[in-house]
Amino acid sequence: MLKMTDVCKVFRTELVETHALNHVSLQVDEGEFITITGPSGCGKTTFLNIAGLLETMTSGQYLLDGVDVSQLNDFKRAKLRNQKIGFIFQSFNLMPDLNLFDNIDVPLRYRGMPAAERRERIDKALESVGLFSRKKHLPAQLSGGQQQRVAIARALVGEPRFLLADEPTGNLDSNTARGVMELLQEINTAGTTIIMVTHDQELANQSPRNIHILDGRISNGTPAPQQETDKEAAPAVA
Amino acid sequence: MEIGPILRAMTRNKLGVVLIALQIAFTMTVMINAIFIINERNRLMARPSGMEEANLFHVSSIGFGDDFNEQIVTADDLAMIRQLPGVINASETNAIPVSSSGSSTGVRLVNDESQPSVGTAIYRSDEHILDTMNLELIAGENFTATDMRYRSESGATLAEKTIITRALAENLFPDVAINDVVGETLFMPGGTSIQITGIVERLQAPWPTSSLIERSMIVPEQFLDGNSLYLVRTEPGERDRVMSEIEELLIAQNDSRVLRGLSSLTETRADTYRLDSAMSSVLWVIIITLVFITCMGIVGLAVFGINRRRKQIGTRRALGATRFEILRHFMLENFLITSVGVVVGAALTIGFSIVLTTNFDMPAMAWYYTPLGMLSLLLIGQLAVLGPSRGAARIEPAMATRSV
Structure with a gap:
């Protein structure tokens, strides 16, 4: 469902040229749970941004569900993000002035979904993360773990094809982080593909497939267990 | 949304x-x-004054000396001005609309001073004034030269005829058709009677903020107080040229006087407002x-x-x-x-x-x-x-x- 070939990302200033991603090739199949690890500044977030269509790549090819996204304009990329990708951020990125219901409603409104269907989906998403009774609360009235659950509900409410998580447990204590990780594993078991960036090697070890990035290159990778014959499905090519 | x-x-x-x-x-x-x-x-x-302001200007002549005969000088001046190339007509008047300076009086339908009067501006001028101001006469007729009266003392008017504005006519005779107002008699302060011989569509009183701004009357009369105010109407585009020459021509005609207040109506209106x-x-x-x-x-x-x-x-x-x-x-x-x-x-x-x-x-x-x-x-x-x-x-x- 996600296939990157020779993807490069170069940030240029007048004085410096930084190769954030250097000829990265990767294929992710439906239903996988992949963790991305690497030291700070290695290109993890850049990889996530390009995978999530938040940034454009400098060169290479990226196919998302068979669609060459490098050919898409800003409008189509936004629509594709809205339809197919769910995001979970390290600092939750909830809107502090909106209650939980309205926060989860944000991606659905951009989809132009009817109000009744939105309401049904939001209630279901809040129930799935155990926060239905708090739907009129503001994010500031919740703990960090609860806020991340809301963010997960927001990511899932649009029923995306895959979920991109940027250090989703980075701002949580270990107990809460474990709970969030379990929730993500449940979501993956239910069929959603997950790509998670993390610093936490222990969490990375829990995933069936870990990609390590170093200096903008994939330095190693564990093969996806369900991969079979397709050579291009090789997990990492540095 | x-x-x-x-x-x-x-x-x-x-x-x-x-x-x-x-x-x-x-x-x-x-x-x-x-x-x-x-x-x-x-x-x-x-608000329109009723006059063709763009082509009008005015100047005052103040005579001095024992042998200064205002009536003769005024007649000579006006005859000379009317002959000037580019001039359509000229009149002597006691006041000019939009100038903020003029006279008012009260008129009655009955000769009884205990009855309330209707206030109106009063213009003292001659038979040329309708043409000079380019007023629209909607009923009756203009004055003639024989209607003119001259007086040197203040007091009741000597004029026997008047032309009034439509607004004054409607105020005095609200239920009478405009044409039928012609011929009616008004009583001035002191009991002098005066007959309405004409009605003009519009002639504003000189005071822009006055409540009687649309009520005016003209009487064929010149008050000989040594001060003559000439109002001159020119052909379009000739006003400024005639204005630049008029003072010299008037002094050449008679130098026993002072000329002042030469101004176009456009300038007068701008000053007033x-x-x-x-x-x-x-x-x-x-x-x-x-x-x-x-x-x-x-x-x-x-x-x-x-x-x-x-x-x-x-x-x-x-x-x-x-x-x-x-x-x-x-x-x-x-x-x-x-x-x-x-x-x-x-x-x-x-x-x-x-x-x-x-x-x-x-x-x-x-x-x-x-x-x-x-x-x-x-x-x-x-x-x-x-x-x-x-x-x-x-x-x-x-x-x-x-x-x-």
Whole structure:
């Protein structure tokens, strides 16, 4: 469902040229749970941004569900993000002035979904993360773990094809982080593909497939267990 | 549309919203009432005097010396002026419309001084005055040279005929057809009777703020007090040339006098309405300043709000918002704030207008001022917030994953 070939990302200033991603090739199949690890500044977030269509790549090819996204304009990329990708951020990125219901409603409104269907989906998403009774609360009235659950509900409410998580447990204590990780594993078991960036090697070890990035290159990778014959499905090519 | 969430979010940041909404409300109140006052002034200034002002000028001749015979000099002067190339006609008159200086009297339909009189401006002039002023005679006839009376002492008029304005005729004879007013008799102060021989469509009194501005009468009479006021009508485009020559020609005719007050009617009107024009200009400056300050307030609030929410905007973009949807979000937010302001402003505007009408004798404001003002402020608000909103729409979705 996600296939990157020779993807490069170069940030240029007048004085410096930084190769954030250097000829990265990767294929992710439906239903996988992949963790991305690497030291700070290695290109993890850049990889996530390009995978999530938040940034454009400098060169290479990226196919998302068979669609060459490098050919898409800003409008189509936004629509594709809205339809197919769910995001979970390290600092939750909830809107502090909106209650939980309205926060989860944000991606659905951009989809132009009817109000009744939105309401049904939001209630279901809040129930799935155990926060239905708090739907009129503001994010500031919740703990960090609860806020991340809301963010997960927001990511899932649009029923995306895959979920991109940027250090989703980075701002949580270990107990809460474990709970969030379990929730993500449940979501993956239910069929959603997950790509998670993390610093936490222990969490990375829990995933069936870990990609390590170093200096903008994939330095190693564990093969996806369900991969079979397709050579291009090789997990990492540095 | 995200009206619900935006409104709910605004209620959690009330102070900035309330302050801007109040600023918009006060701006609208001042703006609409000031525009109404300006328009009222403009309407008063634009009232026609009844004369062909563009081609008129006037000059005063003040005679001195024992052998100065005003009646003869005036007749000679007018005969000379009427012969000048480019001159259509000229008259001697005691007053000129829009000059702020003239005479008034009271007329009655019965010779009984205990009865109330009707106030009117009185112009003392000659049989040329209708042509000189280019007045429209709608009934009756003009004076003739034999109608002219001359007197050197103040007191009751010696004239036996008068031409009055339609407004004065309608005031004196509200139930009589205009043509039938001709031939009626009026009684002047002191009991002198005078017959109405003609009616003109319009001839304003000299005082722009007077309540009797449209009520005037002309009598064929010259008051010989040594001061002759000549009113001259020229061909179009000839006024300034004739004005530049007239003083020299009059002095050459008779140098036992002083000439002064040479002025075109255009200049006289500008002088008379100078305060009104100045007030309009001051009010425009106030309006523009207030609107500018309000725009700055709107821009300031929008820029502050956008800078405070850069990460939120990035997150919205990450969650699927297009650039247009971000632009629309902030335009809508401003529209809601401005709407609150203009609704409060509408109430204040109407209240203020009632105060002006009640206490300052101003006419009631037309109904369309308030909705037009509301619409203008909404439009101004949207224009003010367009720039910041476009800036917000340019925020990249990758902002969502940035830590700063």
